[in-house]
Amino acid sequence: MKGTAASMSVMKRVSLIFRAKANKALDKMEDPRETLDYSYQQQVEMLTRVRRGVADVATSRKRVELQMNQLQKESDRRDNQARSALSQGREDLARAALQQKAGLQGQLNDLQGQYASLQEQEEKLTLASQRLDAKVQAFRTKKETIKATYTAAEAQTRINEAFSGISEEMGDVGLAIQRAEDKTAQMQARAGAIDELLASGALEDHVGGTPDSIQVELDKLGADHSIESELARMKGELGAGSTPQIEANGSGSSAESDATAAEPQDG
Amino acid sequence: MIVRILGEGQYQVGDDDTTKLTEMDRELDAAVQKGDELAFHATVRFVRESGTPVPADSFETAEFILPFSDATLGEVRKLLTDGKIPGDSLGFPSAGPA
Numbered sequence: 001m002k003g004t005a006a007s008m009s010v011m012k013r014v015s016l017i018f019r020a021k022a023n024k025a026l027d028k029m030e031d032p033r034e035t036l037d038y039s040y041q042q043q044v045e046m047l048t049r050v051r052r053g054v055a056d057v058a059t060s061r062k063r064v065e066l067q068m069n070q071l072q073k074e075s076d077r078r079d080n081q082a083r084s085a086l087s088q089g090r091e092d093l094a095r096a097a098l099q100q101k102a103g104l105q106g107q108l109n110d111l112q113g114q115y116a117s118l119q120e121q122e123e124k125l126t127l128a129s130q131r132l133d134a135k136v137q138a139f140r141t142k143k144e145t146i147k148a149t150y151t152a153a154e155a156q157t158r159i160n161e162a163f164s165g166i167s168e169e170m171g172d173v174g175l176a177i178q179r180a181e182d183k184t185a186q187m188q189a190r191a192g193a194i195d196e197l198l199a200s201g202a203l204e205d206h207v208g209g210t211p212d213s214i215q216v217e218l219d220k221l222g223a224d225h226s227i228e229s230e231l232a233r234m235k236g237e238l239g240a241g242s243t244p245q246i247e248a249n250g251s252g253s254s255a256e257s258d259a260t261a262a263e264p265q266d267g
Numbered sequence: 268m269i270v271r272i273l274g275e276g277q278y279q280v281g282d283d284d285t286t287k288l289t290e291m292d293r294e295l296d297a298a299v300q301k302g303d304e305l306a307f308h309a310t311v312r313f314v315r316e317s318g319t320p321v322p323a324d325s326f327e328t329a330e331f332i333l334p335f336s337d338a339t340l341g342e343v344r345k346l347l348t349d350g351k352i353p354g355d356s357l358g359f360p361s362a363g364p365a
Binding site: 117168176 | 273289293295307310324327329330343346
């Protein structure tokens with residue numbers, strides 16, 4: 001409990017950090033009126049930066065969305081594979097497909113979390129840019145009044161107020177942009193990794209055209225099955241109804257002789 | 268009293284709530300040192316719920332500033348130790364040599 005006096009609390013300290021920054025800037029000004037226009041310019045630039053920040057986060061969010069769709073498609077495909085394998089009595093293949101699906105769902109859940117966080121960031125940054133916009137507009141009006149009406153000495157107090165207020169907002173927005181940039185960079189690295197996974201075959205590439213091992217087996221099963229059924233069909237054709245048909249194309253007499261030949265057997 | 272939540276703007280907090288908030292702020296310091304994320308998020312919620320947003324075009328300065336609502340403890344500590352606010356060079360012409 002020794003820290004109570006020395007550490008003056010968290011929120012107070014953060015506000016002092018912000019104030020120190022504003023004061024440092026104010027101390028260095030000679031005729032503060034001269035800096036009004038320059039400061040306004042900086043504010044407008046900051047506004048551009050926040051808007052760009054919003055756009056960057058949106059781009060990042062859209063990319064994640066795209067990847068989520070891809071992963072979902074891939075997961076659905078695994079699901080279908082499992083069903084198809086099971087219907088052909090291949091539980092081992094079905095299990096392998098479901099394992100793949102589980103891995104994909106894991107990735108998907110992770111991305112859903114990222115998506116939500118980016119969405120929140122985008123909303124907050126949009127609001128922050130609106131707040132800064134309002135403040136910058138107000139500052140513009142204020143600076144014109146100050147320049148027109150007051151002497152340097154009189155202007156000082158009013159400028160101090162305006163500068164401290166805008167400085168806090170600028171510091172806040174500056175931190176917010178920095179966080180958004182960090183987050184976007186992280187997301188891009190992750191998104192890049194998933195793109196690579198999807199492209200390199202670690203997720204058993206079907207995008208690139210190389211079929212995965214489960215699909216190869218299923219295709220083989222499918223092919224085997226269709227060969228079997230074709231064989232069965234051919235056997236059936238050869239065994240029974242097909243002979244008279246072939247003969248019928250040749251001449252009618254042999255069909256008659258077949259029929260007559262069959263009669264003594266039956267009787 | 269005016270309180271800012273970073274990334275969310277300023278809130279006007281009434282007198283009764285100010286007393287409570289000052290108390291919370293003292294606890295917050297201990298919580299941050301202990302590594303208690305919850306105490307910090309609870310304070311953010313309290314300000315959001317008990318305060319009224321300050322209009323964006325006013326030029327008030329906050330007495331208390333709370334970190335971003337989704338900030339990690341590491342970020343809070345970094346802010347307190349570094350005390351670095353980006354945009355120093357952007358806000359004011361004479362803010363820094365750079």
